[in-house]
Amino acid sequence: MLAEINAELGMQAQEHLRGEGLEAEFAALDVRDPAQSVALVQKLVQERGPRCDCQYGVGQRLCGGRGTRGLRHGQGRSGYAHPGAGRRVGQSRCPRGGHSTRRGDDRVSKCALEETIEKEPYMDKRLYTVSEEEKYYFDLRGYLVVRAVLTANEIAQCNAAIDHFADRIDHYDGSLSRGSKALAGATSRRQLTGMLGWPSPFREPFRKLLVHPTVVSRLNEFSGKGFRLDHGPLLINAATGTEGHTLHGSGQPHSPATWYHQQNGKIYCQGITVAWQLTDCKAGAGGFALVPGSHKTREPTPDGVISVEEDMGLVVQPEMKAGDVLFFAETATHGTLPWKGENERRSVLYKYAGRGVARAVGKHFTPQQRYSDWVDGLTPEQQAVLYGPGVHSGSRAPVLESDGEKTWIPQTK
Amino acid sequence: MDAKERYFWDLTGYLIVRNVLTPEEVAAANAAIDACTDRMTQGEDNNRSRDSVSLRGKGQKLLGNTIELEKPFCDPFRKMLVHPQVVVRLNEMCGKGFRYDHGSWVAFSEQGTEGFTLHGSGEPHGPNVAYHHQNGRMYCNGVTATWQLADGAAGAGGFACVAGSHKSAFPIPAGVRTCDADLGVVIQPETKAGDVIFFMDGAQTHGTLPWVSEVPRRSVLFKYASRTAVRSGVSTQVAPPEIYWDEAIVEGMSDPERAVMYGPCTNTGGGKAYLDIDEEGNVSASDLAV
Numbered sequence: 001m002l003a004e005i006n007a008e009l010g011m012q013a014q015e016h017l018r019g020e021g022l023e024a025e026f027a028a029l030d031v032r033d034p035a036q037s038v039a040l041v042q043k044l045v046q047e048r049g050p051r052c053d054c055q056y057g058v059g060q061r062l063c064g065g066r067g068t069r070g071l072r073h074g075q076g077r078s079g080y081a082h083p084g085a086g087r088r089v090g091q092s093r094c095p096r097g098g099h100s101t102r103r104g105d106d107r108v109s110k111c112a113l114e115e116t117i118e119k120e121p122y123m124d125k126r127l128y129t130v131s132e133e134e135k136y137y138f139d140l141r142g143y144l145v146v147r148a149v150l151t152a153n154e155i156a157q158c159n160a161a162i163d164h165f166a167d168r169i170d171h172y173d174g175s176l177s178r179g180s181k182a183l184a185g186a187t188s189r190r191q192l193t194g195m196l197g198w199p200s201p202f203r204e205p206f207r208k209l210l211v212h213p214t215v216v217s218r219l220n221e222f223s224g225k226g227f228r229l230d231h232g233p234l235l236i237n238a239a240t241g242t243e244g245h246t247l248h249g250s251g252q253p254h255s256p257a258t259w260y261h262q263q264n265g266k267i268y269c270q271g272i273t274v275a276w277q278l279t280d281c282k283a284g285a286g287g288f289a290l291v292p293g294s295h296k297t298r299e300p301t302p303d304g305v306i307s308v309e310e311d312m313g314l315v316v317q318p319e320m321k322a323g324d325v326l327f328f329a330e331t332a333t334h335g336t337l338p339w340k341g342e343n344e345r346r347s348v349l350y351k352y353a354g355r356g357v358a359r360a361v362g363k364h365f366t367p368q369q370r371y372s373d374w375v376d377g378l379t380p381e382q383q384a385v386l387y388g389p390g391v392h393s394g395s396r397a398p399v400l401e402s403d404g405e406k407t408w409i410p411q412t413k
Numbered sequence: 414m415d416a417k418e419r420y421f422w423d424l425t426g427y428l429i430v431r432n433v434l435t436p437e438e439v440a441a442a443n444a445a446i447d448a449c450t451d452r453m454t455q456g457e458d459n460n461r462s463r464d465s466v467s468l469r470g471k472g473q474k475l476l477g478n479t480i481e482l483e484k485p486f487c488d489p490f491r492k493m494l495v496h497p498q499v500v501v502r503l504n505e506m507c508g509k510g511f512r513y514d515h516g517s518w519v520a521f522s523e524q525g526t527e528g529f530t531l532h533g534s535g536e537p538h539g540p541n542v543a544y545h546h547q548n549g550r551m552y553c554n555g556v557t558a559t560w561q562l563a564d565g566a567a568g569a570g571g572f573a574c575v576a577g578s579h580k581s582a583f584p585i586p587a588g589v590r591t592c593d594a595d596l597g598v599v600i601q602p603e604t605k606a607g608d609v610i611f612f613m614d615g616a617q618t619h620g621t622l623p624w625v626s627e628v629p630r631r632s633v634l635f636k637y638a639s640r641t642a643v644r645s646g647v648s649t650q651v652a653p654p655e656i657y658w659d660e661a662i663v664e665g666m667s668d669p670e671r672a673v674m675y676g677p678c679t680n681t682g683g684g685k686a687y688l689d690i691d692e693e694g695n696v697s698a699s700d701l702a703v
Contacts, residue, residue: 125694127694128690128694196662196663197659197661197662197664200665207666207667207670210670210673211667211669211670211672211673211688211696213690213694213695213696216669216688216690216696217690220688220689220690224540225687225688225689226679226681226686226687227673227688228673228674228675228676228677228686229673229674230677252547252548253547253548253550254545254547254548254550254552256508256545256552256554256639256640256641256642257640257641257642259540259543259545261538261540261543261545263536263537263538263582264536264537264582266537266538268538268540270540298547298548352673353677354540354541355541355677355678355679355686356539356540356541356542356642356643356644356677356678356679357540357541357641357642357643357677358641358643358676358677359641362651362657362658362676362677363651363656363657363658363659364647364651364656364657370647370651371481371647374481374487377484377487378491379495381495382491382494382495384495385494385495385511385512385513385637386512386513387512388512388647388648388651389512389638389640389641389642389643389648389677390640390641390677391510391640391641397510397512397640399509399510400495400500400504400509401500401504402497402500402501402504403497403501404497404498404501405497406497407495407496407497407500
């Protein structure tokens with residue numbers, strides 16, 4: 001646990017150094033050894049005072065709580081202030097005598113570490129317990145929002161890591177509003193992937209979300225034990241004026257890979273997306289939207305609902321706060337409304353699946369990747385049925401046609 | 414696949430297509446098997462019959478992975494893999510893009526070979542093998558095509574099933590599973606060499622009755638899945654996180670984190686792919702789904 005805390009502090013300390021214009025010192029650090037950056041910041045704090053004008057209040061945290069220009073803890077450059085900041089944050093009170101305001105007080109720095117440790121793990125039972133009301137709501141509506149799951153500190157960690165890799169954020173190459181007037185915007189959405197493979201300590205906040213108790217408890221219930229990450233995480237990032245995404249997913253046509261089924265009191269949802277909110281999504285701000293109950297429909301989605309130009313009053317946009325987590329059945333009709341919020345939208349999506357289904361194809365997709373040389377002696381038709389499972393990839397598995405007399409692979413355009 | 418076949422398949426959960434192989438093709442497949450008898454494995458007695466009294470007998474002989482045999486022995490079986498009579502039906506049963514999941518093994522049963530307790534059912538629901546019908550279309554995630562290379566007369570034993578059980582929402586009674594008190598619902602369809610049995614593997618309750626015929630049973634089983642459904646086979650081998658994902662993604666992950674990074678398959682080969690959460694909210698990984 002101490003190593004995790006050190007890693008957390010190290011990440012923030014590195015951001016602090018960069019924010020202070022100390023790139024040379026930062027470059028000399030070994031990012032795999034967070035203790036180096038923590039020590040360096042503490043040294044600087046002793047020499048220069050707790051100049052808490054970095055976006056994360058790192059100097060304040062490491063020196064024990066004194067800062068003159070610093071933002072509130074958990075508040076970042078994009079207005080990340082969590083409405084519940086301080087609610088579960090291990091920074092506001094010290095169980096061993098409170099914070100000193102003396103500069104460079106090592107005793108206080110250590111105390112801050114211990115306090116953070118004592119706040120782990122998750123103490124609120126509702127975070128890892130699925131209620132009957134939640135099961136009813138998810139079955140009825142096809143989505144569920146669990147409120148105030150992340151602490152302000154955890155939100156800040158995620159946002160800090162994203163900021164660190166901000167230069168890797170790309171615009172979506174193409175239009176997701178697909179001609180809809182209701183979803184049009186000035187720009188395409190921004191997105192970022194690869195969090196789980198980032199160097200430590202930047203990846204840790206996202207690995208924590210991967211198997212967060214709130215996720216494990218709900219997915220064991222909704223998808224069954226053995227659920228797996230199919231693809232993601234994906235940061236969806238939007239500035240004011242970003243276009244929306246046409247609605248997709250539905251109970252009709254049936255999709256085996258994302259099938260929602262309930263039988264004898266058990267839910268079997270094969271495709272669930274877990275979307276962690278890192279900024280607020282106020283009512284009317286846009287962002288995630290869906291048609292409640294559409295995971296059970298047996299009729300195709302009308303065009304006006306897909307485009308949201310004539311949505312029949314069915315499309316809802318749930319209001320969410322930073323730190324909330326959204327679960328939605330991929331088979332529910334869902335999409336994105338244009339972003340009108342004044343703050344940035346930051347939502348990190350993890351795409352989970354039941355144990356025995358696949359949407360994204362893995363590294364071993366083609367027959368040559370899955371089997372040994374013997375497949376080279378097969379015809380293209382024989383090879384076609386040896387592809388791995390899944391449908392999301394740059395290359396799709398060939399399909400077979402037959403008239404009962406012969407079998408062939410149809411030519412694709 | 415005509416309307417009668419679709420009706421029968423949807424209603425009963427199995428379908429027999431007669432005389433698909435010519436006598437010459439049957440002979441070629443049997444000759445390949447005869448050439449490979451020394452590669453057969455012999456199961457233990459009363460292994461698959463488990464706690465059943467009526468299914469007891471000698472261990473099952475199997476010849477595995479026939480499509481991987483060297484030429485010319487593999488040829489008859491590779492032909493079966495994408496035989497037009499299979500493709501034309503699986504395109505409707507599973508949907509286009511169906512895939513071979515595992516199998517291509519020969520079940521070789523001499524007289525007195527034990528049966529296999531019945532398994533598969535509509536309850537509990539098995540998403541990766543389930544059957545669903547909606548708006549005139551069928552979606553079956555797991556289908557086995559069994560090629561008969563020897564006659565299976567009425568009462569001979571071999572493949573048996575409970576017709577319609579893919580739609581049952583109740584668990585299999587113990588007496589049906591063991592066939593010791595089967596309520597009269599277990600049937601053993603009569604087949605001839607050259608016929609193909611399609612059945613809903615996993616959704617339909619099926620198994621094997623002890624083989625009582627003097628002529629050995631020879632059945633070749635190909636286990637297919639729909640495009641996005643997975644069971645085992647190679648998927649089990651490539652499922653471990655370090656194989657399924659790029660190294661940087663999973664390097665240094667904890668056991669619970671690794672658990673959700675296992676690739677798709679229902680048999681993880683003992684891998685800790687299942688997460689539990691205790692009363693204090695601690696998450697742990699195990700190799701058991703219960």
